[in-house]
Amino acid sequence: MFAANDAAGTSTIVVVASVIALGNTFEALLGALLLHRFVPSGKPFEQPQDVFHFALIALVMCMLAATVGAVALMVGGIVSSPALTALWKTWWLGDVAGVLTFAPALLAWGVAGTGAAAGAAAEGGGTIHRKWKSLQLPAASHAIALLAVLAVVSALVFRGRTLPGDADRLLIISLFR
Numbered sequence: 001m002f003a004a005n006d007a008a009g010t011s012t013i014v015v016v017a018s019v020i021a022l023g024n025t026f027e028a029l030l031g032a033l034l035l036h037r038f039v040p041s042g043k044p045f046e047q048p049q050d051v052f053h054f055a056l057i058a059l060v061m062c063m064l065a066a067t068v069g070a071v072a073l074m075v076g077g078i079v080s081s082p083a084l085t086a087l088w089k090t091w092w093l094g095d096v097a098g099v100l101t102f103a104p105a106l107l108a109w110g111v112a113g114t115g116a117a118a119g120a121a122a123e124g125g126g127t128i129h130r131k132w133k134s135l136q137l138p139a140a141s142h143a144i145a146l147l148a149v150l151a152v153v154s155a156l157v158f159r160g161r162t163l164p165g166d167a168d169r170l171l172i173i174s175l176f177r
Helices: 010-038 048-075 081-112 115-122 127-135 139-159 167-175
Strands: none
Touching: 010 048, 010 081, 048 081
């Protein structure tokens, strides 16, 4: 993206992108460290105070990547210092939205196969687990469906076109219901 806009030389772009990648990596590590520190059970959605801790951790951890990324772009000469605050806010809000949207599902998915519920289900108990298991599609079907949705959304986004009428809004609403 930067090279297409002649924002900086190739070596600057590589260094800035590497620093941004490190910032993003350390953001995730900081989030995991804080989650283990403040939610020792490893299940941040079982107790109300743990949900609060999770949300607060998301707000704090996302400051790291936003700060590292925005400063790297400014030091690399890609972004001017007057734009730094707006860039930081946008970066931080995007990261927070991503963490609060996707992390709960990923954490629940990671915890689903562990603990007493999984043991009970393996021994024939756990009626909820059995009901969900009967509804599961094979992993290949999940992957194919995900790739199809990714291809359609990518085509819409990168071609700059939207679906006719309000179909794009309806598609988005149906995804989040």
